[in-house]
Amino acid sequence: xxxxxxxxxxxxxxxxxxxxxxxxxxxxxxxxxxxxxxxxxxxxxxxxxxxxxxxxxxxxxxxxxxxxxxxxxxxxxxxxxxxxxxxxxxxxxxxxxxxxxxxxxxxxxxxxxxxxxxxxxxxxxxxxxxxxxxxxxxxxxxxxxxxxxxxxxxxxxxxxxxxxxxxxxxxxxxxxxxxxxxxxxxxxxxxxxxxxxxxxxxxxxxxxxxxxxxxxxxxxxxxxxxxxxxxxxxxxxxxxxxxxxxxxxxxxxxxxxxxxxxxxxxxxxxxxxxxxxxx
Amino acid sequence: xxxxxxxxxxxxxxxxxxxxxxxxxxxxxxxxxxxxxxxxxxxxxxxxxxxxxxxxxxxxxxxxxxxxxxxxxxxxxxxxxxxxxxxxxxxxxxxxxxxxxxxxxxxxxxxxxxxxxxxxxxxxxxxxxxxxxxxxxxxxxxxxxxxxxxxxxxxxxxxxxxxxxxxxxxxxxxxxxxxxxxxxxxxxxxxxxxxxxxxxxxxxxxxxxxxxxxxxxxxxxxxxxxxxxxxxxxxxxxxxxxxxxxxxxxxxxxxxxxxxxxxxxxxxxxxxxxxxxxxxxxxxxxxxxxxxxxxxxxx
Numbered sequence: 001x002x003x004x005x006x007x008x009x010x011x012x013x014x015x016x017x018x019x020x021x022x023x024x025x026x027x028x029x030x031x032x033x034x035x036x037x038x039x040x041x042x043x044x045x046x047x048x049x050x051x052x053x054x055x056x057x058x059x060x061x062x063x064x065x066x067x068x069x070x071x072x073x074x075x076x077x078x079x080x081x082x083x084x085x086x087x088x089x090x091x092x093x094x095x096x097x098x099x100x101x102x103x104x105x106x107x108x109x110x111x112x113x114x115x116x117x118x119x120x121x122x123x124x125x126x127x128x129x130x131x132x133x134x135x136x137x138x139x140x141x142x143x144x145x146x147x148x149x150x151x152x153x154x155x156x157x158x159x160x161x162x163x164x165x166x167x168x169x170x171x172x173x174x175x176x177x178x179x180x181x182x183x184x185x186x187x188x189x190x191x192x193x194x195x196x197x198x199x200x201x202x203x204x205x206x207x208x209x210x211x212x213x214x215x216x217x218x219x220x221x222x223x224x225x226x227x228x229x230x231x232x233x234x235x236x237x238x239x240x241x242x243x244x245x246x247x248x249x250x251x252x253x254x255x256x257x258x259x260x261x262x263x264x265x266x267x268x269x270x271x272x273x274x275x276x277x278x279x
Numbered sequence: 280x281x282x283x284x285x286x287x288x289x290x291x292x293x294x295x296x297x298x299x300x301x302x303x304x305x306x307x308x309x310x311x312x313x314x315x316x317x318x319x320x321x322x323x324x325x326x327x328x329x330x331x332x333x334x335x336x337x338x339x340x341x342x343x344x345x346x347x348x349x350x351x352x353x354x355x356x357x358x359x360x361x362x363x364x365x366x367x368x369x370x371x372x373x374x375x376x377x378x379x380x381x382x383x384x385x386x387x388x389x390x391x392x393x394x395x396x397x398x399x400x401x402x403x404x405x406x407x408x409x410x411x412x413x414x415x416x417x418x419x420x421x422x423x424x425x426x427x428x429x430x431x432x433x434x435x436x437x438x439x440x441x442x443x444x445x446x447x448x449x450x451x452x453x454x455x456x457x458x459x460x461x462x463x464x465x466x467x468x469x470x471x472x473x474x475x476x477x478x479x480x481x482x483x484x485x486x487x488x489x490x491x492x493x494x495x496x497x498x499x500x501x502x503x504x505x506x507x508x509x510x511x512x513x514x515x516x517x518x519x520x521x522x523x524x525x526x527x528x529x530x531x532x533x534x535x536x537x538x539x540x541x542x543x544x545x546x547x548x549x550x551x552x553x554x555x556x557x558x559x560x561x562x563x564x565x566x567x568x569x570x571x572x573x574x575x576x577x578x
Contacts, residue, residue, distance in 0.1 A: 026452065029407055154298065183291065258399055
């Protein structure tokens with residue numbers, strides 16, 4: 001009896017150690033990039049990538065920041081992602097109000113249509129969008145990217161909110177109507193406040209997804225001062241004689257905002273991943 | 280106008296109007312234009328010339344397209360099948376074993392750790408790995424040299440035989456966190472008494488895992504399989520950053536092949552045909568999935 005318990009105890013910690021090793025392997029790439037972002041090129045050449053940095057050398061990051069004007073890239077990404085997140089939540093709300101609460105004719109058709117829009121490969125829209133944007137003189141502007149992603153993100157939002165609204169208590173809406181609310185007031189004064197937590201999950205998702213987007217911003221934003229963070233960092237690889245430590249520093253600059261978002265939005269995200277998975 | 284839209288006669292249709300107009304402009308019309316262009320030869324500058332199904336015919340005999348399609352199917356193994364299996368085993372292990380023996384704080388810590396790669400933009404993940412795998416001064420080859428395994432040092436992304444397996448490894452690393460997080464939240468729905476009862480009845484761990492766990496979280500498994508398969512079929516940024524489809528066509532994928540035709544080779548019609556085929560494949564998969572999902576609800 002005691003022997004089995006002992007064995008169990010050993011197995012218990014053994015499994016934890018195996019799990020730790022597995023996790024460490026997963027996180028090693030982050031660790032190596034971070035330590036080398038703080039090294040000087042000479043240090044890297046002498047001690048290699050695995051050694052800990054001798055000091056807290058920020059030159060690689062400062063150098064890269066100035067070289068690509070990283071402040072502008074951060075601003076571009078922030079403006080695009082924030083505007084898209086707000087607009088896409090509004091569009092999703094309007095769409096799903098008509099489909100989920102209004103139950104207008106052909107709602108199944110519209111729903112399928114919105115799901116498909118979300119799953120379409122972006123390359124099937126890319127060239128016409130590129131061509132139209134040139135035609136309307138909004139090519140290489142943040143506006144074009146904002147409009148496009150508002151629509152793409154709200155496809156998912158419409159789908160999620162419609163299924164949520166279809167179970168919304170009818171009595172509440174009836175009561176508001178009795179009190180003389182019109183449809184617009186019902187939306188702003190009843191539906192929106194009640195569903196605010198789901199809306200904030202959507203807002204977070206839209207913000208991060210838009211921040212991480214690559215294909216369409218790559219095509220649409222070609223000037224240096226219009227590029228987003230992921231585009232600027234990845235397009236510069238191999239250019240400007242990027243050495244090992246500057247490249248690590250650039251990767252770290254790309255990672256840092258995401259870690260910040262992860263910490264800021266962690267609660268919303270864990271709630272949201274669940275909401276997104278179950279229809 | 281405002282009066283009219285919100286009048287009872289209009290019902291709720293007015294609320295759908297902005298969405299429908301935006302979807303027409305950004306999704307429907309571009310998609311139809313893309314479809315139309317796929318029946319033409321067009322450099323993007325002069326007027327397109329109607330050539331019927333020629334692009335599709337060319338596609339069927341194009342070795343590069345088939346290479347890209349084959350790589351895409353292989354990517355489904357790296358982005359869907361392996362992460363789903365690892366995610367299932369790891370989530371059950373964390374939920375059943377680690378959480379009960381060491382507490383949920385420890386299991387949540389592991390969950391967050393494994394999820395970390397998922398917070399990165401694919402392009403940044405690509406930049407990280409390209410840096411680690413750089414053949415001359417990259418960390419991986421440096422490590423092999425340092426431990427005296429110089430023969431293991433290799434130009435991982437630059438050699439046609441290792442490029443695709445290397446990209447696959449990177450994608451597995453990137454994807455594991457997604458099924459893990461979804462499955463761990465799904466497991467919370469399972470009544471622990473059910474598993475206990477099965478255990479008392481003599482069901483082995485494998486039997487409980489197969490007949491209870493997998494069966495009960497099937498909706499989430501289906502969602503993970505669908506979303507990651509579609510992500511694999513749309514894969515672009517990773518390839519753009521890591522290999523640009525090379526060496527040769529070793530890691531080319533359809534979206535990158537379409538991109539090349541649109542913006543590098545000025546074969547817009549051909550690029551449109553490639554992207555139309557990929558769209559059809561995705562639509563068929565989605566329909567199959569929705570069918571599977573509704574059958575499951577009936578069962």
